[in-house]
Amino acid sequence: MTGSAARGWQPDVLGGSFESLELPLLPDDEGPVVATLVRHAGANVPAPGKVVLYLHGWADYFLQAELAGRLVAGGFHFYALDLRKFGRSLRSWQTPGYTTDLADYDEDLAAALAAVRADVAERTASPEIPTVHLLAHSFGGLVAALWADRNPGAISTLVLNAPWLELQGSSLIRHVAMQLVEPLARADPRRPLLLPSMPGYWDSVSGTAHGEWDLNPQWRPRASFPIRPGWTKAVLAGHAAVQRRLNIASPVLVMLSGRTRIQAEWSEELMDLDAVIDVDETARRALGLGRRAAVFRYPGALHDVFLSRQAVREEAYDDLLLWLTLYPGEGSGRQAGSQPGTGAGPRAG
Template structure:
């Protein structure tokens, strides 16, 4: 990681007039998709069969802030006399948002109401005056997670405590949230959670030593690191993948890393290293391999091209006393964005685990 820092961070990526590909996304990037819904109102989402609701949050140093809750409107087919399955709340990763309809439908087909939370300054919650993804303390996300869970409880009053299904940085956020809020969730399903900096403790100490002084001066300054397109190429239907990705919400290169955000993340990694002592059951899904290349190769679609899976496996057991680690052969960093046979196998593993460990499943 280079120590070169730029304070001239662009506030937002320009919105093109159209998506490069149509697919499951709307043809036009309409302005109302980046505006708040009325308080408590579900409105049609960009994804077919889904609704979204804006969650207003307290202002921060950049001004007005919101989160967005997306709901799959398909209700599970279930015996009316039976106790409903726990609803699922999905939390995305870095430079990411909810687009994976097949995954949502799989949850619904297995009996679970599906919701996806887009955190402040990501995806549907990103506004033109904001630095994408910027935050200075991961605990700030407690506000939108609590608000989203309140909505889930209102809509699913008879169901067990929700399952939190989180990916990458969202997995770190969810694990730390669960430690601070015991009993609020019934289980965690973590998809390649970012639990440590590649390079382990020495690398984390070096990163923290670099960004901590700067974060007090200008937390929105950016750290210059390589921002390769390899992972985007593995996902996007415009390259070698199968997913139609929003060009602003999931650009070719990741959002610039700000020093404030990076310090918040490494602080979270330190807490995981020290042990979270979670008491709820935790499932961690990981690929069987890691690949780092300067240029895209087919290996990126059969390995984790973002994080060190062996290091993640070691950190996973520090989350709590009921942790199951499942390695999924030929999985990408986002296990559920992998090739269809791979993500089907992974979801079968999730269902088997839930039947064994999760309350009410």
């Protein structure tokens, strides 16, 4: 048995230089719960002080191997977290992606940050506490923004790739949706809502359709995960918190496509825009995340900027590496035992 396997790290489904580690969490009403940490474990170990932790979107998991390789080549340790009931962490007895409180993910992030810091210390033989940059996509961007607001000082910067900061349409539609969802969430929170399927974006990404990426059909199904009232209520509460404005202490970068077109079925136009969120409304919401928030727009980008066509994502890689270099963080150089908070903030209502 290799040393990494003996410590719990196992070869990951992505193959190559990727390994994964199961992080046990407290059980919930469906039984045992885990999160899964993925690392790029290439031979070239970067300096101890620079780490990127990636957080996926809804009905999603970490698959962006090219993104990880670029960041490692740029001198960063790279890790990704599959949250409870998503991707590598989804178990057969669980309701996929289900939660009734987005603050439940504080435990996942706390466990991931503790494991990252321990792993970097072991790999680099350094007592320095690494600086962590959190990179989050879509639904994960909403989770990350709320978490960062509750946990000042826990990360150096927050990078949000097309974060889902508002319901598609407007806050007025959200208020109406909450009124409709409230009684359903009380009566039967896990019952799937009867909503139309929207596979157009999946078709733009999947290599079996019009995209170029290999997607696991259980972890990222074409029809997404069923939308349930209990989960919807939690997401709408998160959107309402963003509307009231957050106070994220870290610098925030929001990366968005140039335009939006939300439609159910695929068309050629969907290869050059965001088919999931309203990017203009997201840009407005982004400026209320904290006093140091910037918005970068990428004409021709998909919803996930890092799954867009090559020219677009090359520009995004360059901007991301520059941003991370501009904010090296306050964590570099501290000794073990002096790290900031790692997730133990007040729970969201």
